[in-house]
Amino acid sequence: MKLTEAKAQFISSWGAFGTHWGINRTMAQIHALLLISPDPITQDDIMEQLNISRGNVNMNTRDLVDWGLVDRVLIPGERKEFFTAEKDIWKVATQIIKERKKRELDPMLKLLSQLEKVEGDKKDKETKQFLDTVAGIRKFGGQADKMLDVMIKADESWFLGSLLKFFK
Amino acid sequence: MKLTEAKAQFISSWGAFGTHWGINRTMAQIHALLLISPDPITQDDIMEQLNISRGNVNMNTRDLVDWGLVDRVLIPGERKEFFTAEKDIWKVATQIIKERKKRELDPMLKLLSQLEKVEGDKKDKETKQFLDTVAGIRKFGGQADKMLDVMIKADESWFLGSLLKFFK
């Protein structure tokens, strides 16, 4: 397989992959392109490589920057702004975990706590099942939350090393 | 908060939550409804509670069954078929992990292995970055894969207990 073909394949698959994770196709493709670009590239480069409009590139790069996955870089002597992605996959993963935790898990746990305050007789079958379900999810979510916090703070080698030993 | 209101809130939030995970809103809502229903319910019950069409219920319950999250139940003396969801959240989580691993992670790892075979000079900057990125993701994915396998096989109490001790 030629490099050009392999690149196209990687970008396309990474894009499809992203859609399963609530990330839009284009944003994932831009991320993929940046992951395999050794040097920072411009809006125009991205437009050209992925055949998408300027507006689209602009919006999605902004989102990637918001997610902390991509940085704007200023190159001395250049007017245009350049983009580059964090290449260390462990850092990419912890960054994504951190953001999703903040955006999704934390609010969900907060809501569940609210729902546990529902008024009603615990002898009633409907009420009981509701409370049991909510409590179960909250407990599980709470554990996941703690575990992810440790992961985020951990260092890759420590984490993988210890975890592998632990799981042997 | 009244039970009716709390239920509606839970179903609606679970639905929104699902969309961030590549699951469609209705499928997640049906799942939520089943999670808080103490007894099995029918297509018609779901149609009525969520205000959606028969076809929609049919398609999404089928998917939930395919995902192994919902079971069809036959109740003696009843013509209609009933649905019920696994209530143990640990089991729900492992089932989801199992399916997503099969549907997404495994194929991705397979593709990455292919891409590592790309022909080209490793001295070339473009080629090198491509190979490094692909190898990095593959390595990380491989570790995640192993870890998830252990989780899937593990028993909840063992898992949470040990993990908590480990992470203390």
Added chain:
DNA sequence: ACATACTTTCAATATTTTCTGAAATTATAA
């Protein structure tokens, strides 16, 4: 200040995804 290069915004449009509902199919009972 002016001209030029570059970036951002957003209304209109296109695409993708989801949902409906009625027809076709299958199952059950008499």
Added chain:
DNA sequence: TTATAATTTCAGAAAATATTGAAAGTATGT
């Protein structure tokens, strides 16, 4: 077998999402 009940399918409609492109906004150099 026939009537009735229940389920499934799927083409078309509706809704949700993503994309374009041109105009407005900013920054930079002279």
